[in-house]
Amino acid sequence: MIMQGKKLKKYFPIRKGVFLQVAGHVKALEEVDFHIDERENLGIVGESGCGKTTLGRVLTQIYEPTSGTLEYFDPDGNSHIIKKRMGKHTMKLFRRDIQMIFQDPFSSLDPRMTVGDILREPLEVHRIYSSRKETEEYIAYLLERVGLYPEYSNRYPHEFSGGQRQRISIARAIALKPRMIVCDEPTSALDVSVQSQIVNLLKELQEEEKMSYFFISHNLDLVHHVSDRIMVMYLGSVMEEGKSEEVFSNTSHPYTKVLMKSVPNWDPKHRGLQDVKLEGEPPSPINPPKGCPFNTRCPNVMDICRKEKPELISISDNHKAACWLFKK
Amino acid sequence: MSIINVNNLKTHFRTDEGIVKAVDDVSFELRDKEILAIVGESGCGKSVTVQTVMGLLRCPPAIIEGSIVYQGKELVGMKPNEYQKIRGKEIGMIFQEPMSAFDPLYTVGQQASEAVSVHFNLDTHSIRERVIKMFEKVGIPEAEKRFDEYPHQMSGGMLQRMMIALTLACEPNVLIADEPTTALDVTIQAQVLNLMRDLQKETGTSIIFITHDLGVVAEIADRIHVMYAGKIVEKASVIDLFDTAKHPYTQGLLDSRLKRNLKGQELPYIKGNVPRAFEFPQGCRFNPRCPYAKEICMREMPPDFEIAKNHTVACWLYDGADSK
Numbered sequence: 001m002i003m004q005g006k007k008l009k010k011y012f013p014i015r016k017g018v019f020l021q022v023a024g025h026v027k028a029l030e031e032v033d034f035h036i037d038e039r040e041n042l043g044i045v046g047e048s049g050c051g052k053t054t055l056g057r058v059l060t061q062i063y064e065p066t067s068g069t070l071e072y073f074d075p076d077g078n079s080h081i082i083k084k085r086m087g088k089h090t091m092k093l094f095r096r097d098i099q100m101i102f103q104d105p106f107s108s109l110d111p112r113m114t115v116g117d118i119l120r121e122p123l124e125v126h127r128i129y130s131s132r133k134e135t136e137e138y139i140a141y142l143l144e145r146v147g148l149y150p151e152y153s154n155r156y157p158h159e160f161s162g163g164q165r166q167r168i169s170i171a172r173a174i175a176l177k178p179r180m181i182v183c184d185e186p187t188s189a190l191d192v193s194v195q196s197q198i199v200n201l202l203k204e205l206q207e208e209e210k211m212s213y214f215f216i217s218h219n220l221d222l223v224h225h226v227s228d229r230i231m232v233m234y235l236g237s238v239m240e241e242g243k244s245e246e247v248f249s250n251t252s253h254p255y256t257k258v259l260m261k262s263v264p265n266w267d268p269k270h271r272g273l274q275d276v277k278l279e280g281e282p283p284s285p286i287n288p289p290k291g292c293p294f295n296t297r298c299p300n301v302m303d304i305c306r307k308e309k310p311e312l313i314s315i316s317d318n319h320k321a322a323c324w325l326f327k328k
Numbered sequence: 329m330s331i332i333n334v335n336n337l338k339t340h341f342r343t344d345e346g347i348v349k350a351v352d353d354v355s356f357e358l359r360d361k362e363i364l365a366i367v368g369e370s371g372c373g374k375s376v377t378v379q380t381v382m383g384l385l386r387c388p389p390a391i392i393e394g395s396i397v398y399q400g401k402e403l404v405g406m407k408p409n410e411y412q413k414i415r416g417k418e419i420g421m422i423f424q425e426p427m428s429a430f431d432p433l434y435t436v437g438q439q440a441s442e443a444v445s446v447h448f449n450l451d452t453h454s455i456r457e458r459v460i461k462m463f464e465k466v467g468i469p470e471a472e473k474r475f476d477e478y479p480h481q482m483s484g485g486m487l488q489r490m491m492i493a494l495t496l497a498c499e500p501n502v503l504i505a506d507e508p509t510t511a512l513d514v515t516i517q518a519q520v521l522n523l524m525r526d527l528q529k530e531t532g533t534s535i536i537f538i539t540h541d542l543g544v545v546a547e548i549a550d551r552i553h554v555m556y557a558g559k560i561v562e563k564a565s566v567i568d569l570f571d572t573a574k575h576p577y578t579q580g581l582l583d584s585r586l587k588r589n590l591k592g593q594e595l596p597y598i599k600g601n602v603p604r605a606f607e608f609p610q611g612c613r614f615n616p617r618c619p620y621a622k623e624i625c626m627r628e629m630p631p632d633f634e635i636a637k638n639h640t641v642a643c644w645l646y647d648g649a650d651s652k
Contacts, residue, residue: 276522
């Protein structure tokens, strides 16, 4: 195992008035459990505002969780609890092992740094190479590794297209040979024809570097392609979780079903969107509904759904859904 | 019957880096009561094409040549005050980002009413009634109350419905939708697409639908034009395009769909990147990325070859088929 989270919660305070008193909370994450194994791809899928990005940021320590525990296992298998004040040594190890690729390749690269500077920074911080020559050779190797030319190291990010910038981000993420990369919508800002190139590159790198991906996306087809295991999120909670094949072939939660039906099926002879009967929009995370978060839109809603929030219930091996329909 | 006829339209911009040929010699027609989709990746000129049709580009500095005929009237070079009578009233437009298309300082009701008051000679009360009726039609709950609310109080999906409502309140003949669902979630996208299709059936409005998403196109369009680097490379009906796409670029786009059965395999992709607008290659603009590029492709721009009824392809592979 690389990481494990238990009952992770993240509330963002809303401050109002002259004295900035806390007037409420945006409840971005509600008691989410997850774990990710060595060389495993965990896909997180959901619509905007479901908390998938927040989860990714909590586990990379960009955000401090409001409550819950986050556990990290170092390469020797020792467990460390990740929190604000942890030992410098553990922190460094953790930072090196867990890297991140961001959604927007236009704002995630410093415009004042050359590509070489961007790739050199992590190597210097972690003192990977002692000589300048070795560092430069490694940077050239990294650029080639992600399909760019070594000469590019003197250029600035604005000289590149979106796809090329995302390759630079990937090079930066793999520079320290991490064991896990959090990919937050790595292709959603890219053109269709470039998207597949990046996905192929990520898969190829994984084969060679033996990494895990924590893969966040709103695109079901993409998550299906990349992930071994999938978590479907809605309004800060996990609705369904399981082996990728299982979730797609034996979709159980009413929300996941609607989500799958809403994806256009690329076949003008069999148009399917008319059949999507989902009214309304996701409720606000500031004031989520009582009980199951999906109860305001669910076609199968029952009395109990409005009163009590369902736990994740086992449907089969490696497949769970948080829905009262499956309570025996 | 066609409502809009665009012939040899060119929209160019002068920049420091050279002339950007955003739209270069594009011709198409919009037929009565149809949904025409213009598909392409970012920078292919699809948005500029419809902005030119809407008269949203000032000329100069933009260089606009060719002709756009709407119901017998030539739109290129039309005086601004005449254009105003057409814009909004005859041709309406829905923008991509509902969040930024509304003015945050006015209520949505005021903004919707403004459009109606410009084109119809009605008193305030009947304008309000008309707008609220439109809001109800696009499925906004508590339309009466929403009328006096501000854009920030609304979700993206709701705002996009309102934009559709305020555009349709003037009963335009033509509706131009520029990526209307790109900023929305899939479940909301499904709702908005269903709404647009239902309203189109009811009112008989012709729609030009701009998108980069072929999946959306398959759901909604009657005919498709594929654009690449300022040119239309393929025109076909939606069925023909998905069954027998001819242009290598269209084929590439269709192949780059993430099919479920490709799990664990390498995905097909189009090599290279979309060229920048001021450095389009010579000859066919797709030639550096094309797997079938021949010598002639590097030299000469291919004309439209008609390979079947209502199906044209701008590609040298189909030279020999009847040239138009």
